[in-house]
Amino acid sequence: MDPSLNHSSESSHKDPEKHPRRHRRGHTKSRAGCQNCKRRKVKCDEVKPVCGNCIRFSMVCDFSPGSEQHIPAKSPPPETPATKRKPGRPRKNWTEAALEPPENNPFDSSVGSSSESFSAPSPLVTSGPVTSLPPPITSIMDDLDLMHCWTIRTAATLGRGEVWRTHIPPLSFHHPYLCHTMLAMAARHSSLLKPLESERYIALAEHHYELAVREATAQLAHLTWENAQPMYGTMVLVSLYYFARKPSPGDLLVFSENRTVSWMPLLQGVRFIVQTLGHAAIFRGVFAIEPEDPSEGTGNESVLPAAAYQTWQQPLMELIQMMAQSTESYSACCVRATSDLIDCYKATYGSLHDPISYSDGRFEHIMGWLYRLEDEFITQLEAKEPLPLILLAYFAVLLKSLASFWFMEGWAQHLLGEVNGILDSQYSRWLVWPASRILDLNVDPGMSMDPP
Secondary structure: OOHHHHHHHHHHHHOHHHOOOOOOOOOOOOOOOOHHHHHHOOOOOOOOOOOHHHHHOOOOOOOOHHHHHOOOOOOOOOOOOOOOOOOOOOOOOOHHHHOOOOOOOOOOOOOOOOOOOOOOOOHHHHOOOOOOOOOOOOOHHHHHHHHHHHHHHHHHHOOOHHHHHHHHHHHHOOOHHHHHHHHHHHHHHHHHHOHHHHHHHHHHHHHHHHHHHHHHHHHHHHOOOOOHHHHHHHHHHHHHHHHHOOOOOOEOOOOEOOOOOOOHHHHHHHHHHHHHHOHHHHOOHHHOOOOOOOOOOOOOOOOOOHHHHHHHHHHHHHHHHHHHHOOOOOOHHHHHHHHHHHHHHHHHHEOOOOEOOOOOOOHHHHHHHHHOOOHHHHHHHHOOOHHHHHHHHHHHHHHHOOOOOHHHOOHHHHHHHHHHHHOOHHHHHHHHHHHHHHOOOOOOHHHOOOOO
16 A cells, blocks of 8 residues: 555544534525426526516516416426436427326315416417417427518518518527517517417417516616617517507506506617617617608508698687686696697698698607606696696597507597596587597587587
């Protein structure tokens, strides 16, 4: 035996203080991870509504509220050495694993309500004679289907269709949040184009929307010249997606009585990007603002006699006269909002001496009014002050001119109805003209301001 080895062995027994025993540091185990991470045997960061691993691999996380429409997978059986898998990337097809027949009845009331138990599918999926449920994750075929719809159909409906169809997709390949918003809009569009598959497409739309919002929100703290355009494009599409979801009761765009988030914060996200990086960082290259050609429209116009829309000037002028003659002192922000609204009407319909020959408005002109609203005016709207609400009803007339956009259908009627439901009857006469334009009623503009 080597003497040196023997000496080393003896010294280790004689001097235990020199080699103290190391204790393994304790750690806490969590069983609250999502089912996808459990199946893959990787650590879940447990971030809600979508964990980091599910974002990385574009999987539907069961933390997400929209994931209730899918069947949570049961714990996998013990694997044999021949089939044992190592932790890492997800398998190519989780569909079969997720749709394996459960050992227990998933709808049995005896099953607990913990995150690891089964839950009944949502009515969104189970309505009608459904024989099979959609898989718990999107497949590459789903994404190809949506990208095809985006290229062939959806992009052309957004205005400046060539930009969205040709230039934005390559930009999205390096910025996944932009890609997810494109696929979300395409899925919503497909739900209208293919009504028999609308439930599946709505589920896909919500999946991509949730991923887009989460990733884009994280990027807001890291705005640079390089990601300025993809972030701007993402926030624009997120704003349009809000309209595509269709209105809900209590939603007045600027504020919402029932939803936790109204549309206004989404628009403010666009404004935040523009104000942080400046116009030069965004409106360049594919987003460069080109001079408008009066002979060209947006691609969605319906050419109608402009005389049908020349009546807007008299009702708005009477509204201004009412403000001037009223004993109430209206704030400066209301005066500026009224003046700005008149400018939007001019840009949309023209004037009596210079009418515009098409009836459909331009999205950027009309939404510009909401974009420029001051915080004080928004506060008065939330307080349900009469004049701001009346101005919102007149703005709804402009929304009606956007009805050719598939995602704007029904919003003008909804907004008018919400305002009418809030205002007292003494102010209803100021809603006669907006109602006549939105509901296509034949009302003499000279009589629109008379008391009932």
